[in-house]
Amino acid sequence: MKKFSYCFVLLCLILSALVLPASGQVSYELVRRIDVAPVWAGHPTGFVLLTEGEQQFAAFYDAEQNMTVAQRKLDETTWTFKKLPTKIGWDSHNYVTMALDRNKCLHVSGNMHCVPLIYFRSEKPLDVLSLTQISSMTGENEKKCTYPQFFEGPNNEFIFTYRDGSSGNGNQIWNIYDPDKKAWSRLLDTPMFDGQDKMNAYFYGPVVGQDGYYHICWMWRDTPDCSTNHDLSYMRSRDLRHWENSRGEPMKLPITVQTGEIIDHAKPGEGLLNPAQSIGFDLENRVVISYGKYDAAGNYQIYNARLENGVWKYYQTSDWKYRWEFKGGGTIVTEVSFGPIEIQMGKLVQNYGHTKEGGGRWLLDEKTLKPLGKSPTPVRYPREIGKIELDFPDIKSMSAWDYRDRKPSAGSDSDIRYVMKWETLPINRDRPHPVTPPPSLLRVYELKRTP
Numbered sequence: 001m002k003k004f005s006y007c008f009v010l011l012c013l014i015l016s017a018l019v020l021p022a023s024g025q026v027s028y029e030l031v032r033r034i035d036v037a038p039v040w041a042g043h044p045t046g047f048v049l050l051t052e053g054e055q056q057f058a059a060f061y062d063a064e065q066n067m068t069v070a071q072r073k074l075d076e077t078t079w080t081f082k083k084l085p086t087k088i089g090w091d092s093h094n095y096v097t098m099a100l101d102r103n104k105c106l107h108v109s110g111n112m113h114c115v116p117l118i119y120f121r122s123e124k125p126l127d128v129l130s131l132t133q134i135s136s137m138t139g140e141n142e143k144k145c146t147y148p149q150f151f152e153g154p155n156n157e158f159i160f161t162y163r164d165g166s167s168g169n170g171n172q173i174w175n176i177y178d179p180d181k182k183a184w185s186r187l188l189d190t191p192m193f194d195g196q197d198k199m200n201a202y203f204y205g206p207v208v209g210q211d212g213y214y215h216i217c218w219m220w221r222d223t224p225d226c227s228t229n230h231d232l233s234y235m236r237s238r239d240l241r242h243w244e245n246s247r248g249e250p251m252k253l254p255i256t257v258q259t260g261e262i263i264d265h266a267k268p269g270e271g272l273l274n275p276a277q278s279i280g281f282d283l284e285n286r287v288v289i290s291y292g293k294y295d296a297a298g299n300y301q302i303y304n305a306r307l308e309n310g311v312w313k314y315y316q317t318s319d320w321k322y323r324w325e326f327k328g329g330g331t332i333v334t335e336v337s338f339g340p341i342e343i344q345m346g347k348l349v350q351n352y353g354h355t356k357e358g359g360g361r362w363l364l365d366e367k368t369l370k371p372l373g374k375s376p377t378p379v380r381y382p383r384e385i386g387k388i389e390l391d392f393p394d395i396k397s398m399s400a401w402d403y404r405d406r407k408p409s410a411g412s413d414s415d416i417r418y419v420m421k422w423e424t425l426p427i428n429r430d431r432p433h434p435v436t437p438p439p440s441l442l443r444v445y446e447l448k449r450t451p
Helices: none
Strands: 026-039 048-052 055-061 066-073 080-087 096-100 106-110 113-115 119-122 131-133 145-152 158-166 169-178 183-186 200-208 214-221 229-237 261-264 277-281 287-294 300-308 311-316 336-338 342-344 347-354 358-364 371-374 396-402 416-424 440-449
Touching: 026 055, 026 066, 026 416, 048 096, 048 396, 048 416, 055 096, 055 106, 055 416, 055 440, 066 106, 080 131, 096 145, 106 145, 106 158, 158 200, 169 200, 200 229, 200 277, 214 277, 214 287, 229 287, 261 287, 261 300, 287 336, 300 336, 300 347
Parallel strands: none
Antiparallel strands: 026 440, 048 055, 055 066, 066 080, 096 106, 106 119, 113 145, 119 131, 145 158, 158 169, 169 183, 200 214, 214 229, 229 261, 277 287, 287 300, 300 311, 336 347, 342 347, 347 358, 358 371, 396 416, 416 440
C-alpha cells in the first residue's frame, strides 16, 4: 500500500501507544535524543515531524500556545524557530499539518475548527524563516474550515482538502497547487459531498491499494452530536477526479446520502462514530472497511466489511460485553480504538484498544476475520520513548512518527527513523481543565534498526 507524504492526525486513535508500519519483527535502539522546545500540555492535539534529505521540521504549539515550526540539520541539535501568528484554544480538533511541494517549499495549515482558512507557505525551499501567511487559496468557501490535509496525487500532484462548513452541515473541498505558479485551483469543480443542508460527510482516506485505486469511506452526521452518525459508505477512484462505486459504476459528484454506495445502513444512535473507521486490505488485496457499532445486544463491537466478488460481506470481529455510550459535541474521549486490517509476515492482523478489555494486536482468521489469538508486537522500541517525565496528575504521552526515510548521503543510515514525543493532559471534550500543567518538553528521538 502506497504511503502518502501528508501528515494527518485522527486524535481519537493516537492517544495510545507508539505504532510503526509493520512487515515483521523489528527492533530499534536509541541513537540520540534532541530537545526541541517546551510545548503546550493543557490538552492533546496533533503535532507533525517531517524530514527531507538532511533537513528536519517540527510543527507544534509552543508553551504559550503559539503555532510554531522548527527546523534543524540532521547532524545538528540546534533548531531555528518560526513562530506563526495563530494561537490554539481549548480544542483538540485543531491539529497542525505540514508538507513539502515538489519545489521543496513548506506548507503549513491547522488550528482550524469552523474558522477562516489558516495557511502558511515558505517563500524559499527548505527555509522555515520564510514562512508567510497566505490569506486564501482560491478565495471561495474558506470561511468555516476544519480538518486540513495535504497529500500527493497519482501523478505527484500537491493536493489540499478540508471541510467547509460545520458538523452536520458541511462539504468537502479539494484544491490542487501549481508549485511553479505558486497558485491554487480547484481539483474538483464541485464539492465531493453534499449534505443538502441536513448533514455532512466524515471521511477516511484516500488510501491507495495495490489495485491502483484511491479508496475512501465515510459516514454521514446530522448534527454536532456524535451519536447522529449514520450510513457508512464507500467509493474509489484512479485519478481523484472521477469516482466510482465498488461495481465500477461512475458516481456523479457531489455525492449525497441518496446517491452514495452505502455499506452499512446503521441509523443515528446505532454506534457509528466518525473517528472509528479505517481502510485496509487482505491477502488477496481486497478492500476491507473497519468500523465500530452496536451489536444486537447493544454492545460496542468492531466490524470488518470486505468486498468479495463485488459484494460487501460483514464480519463481527470482536465479541465484547460492554457498551461504549457516546453522545454530544466536542472531541470524544476514546474508550475503544482500532486500526485497519494489515498484513504482517503473511498473516492478517488488526490493532485494537479497549477501556475494559485492554489492547494489543489480533491475528485474524483469513476467512472469518475472527481473532485466532494475539500477534506479537511488530516493533520493539526503547522504553524511554514512552516514559512520562512531567510530574502532574493524569499526564499522557503523545507521539508523532516521521515516515520519510533519510536520503542516502555520506555517513547516513537508511535504517534511521525519528519519533517526536511530548506529554499532555487527556481530552476534556474541548473544555479547559480545572488546573493547567506546566509545559512539557518536546523531544525528537533518533532510532536505528538493530540487526
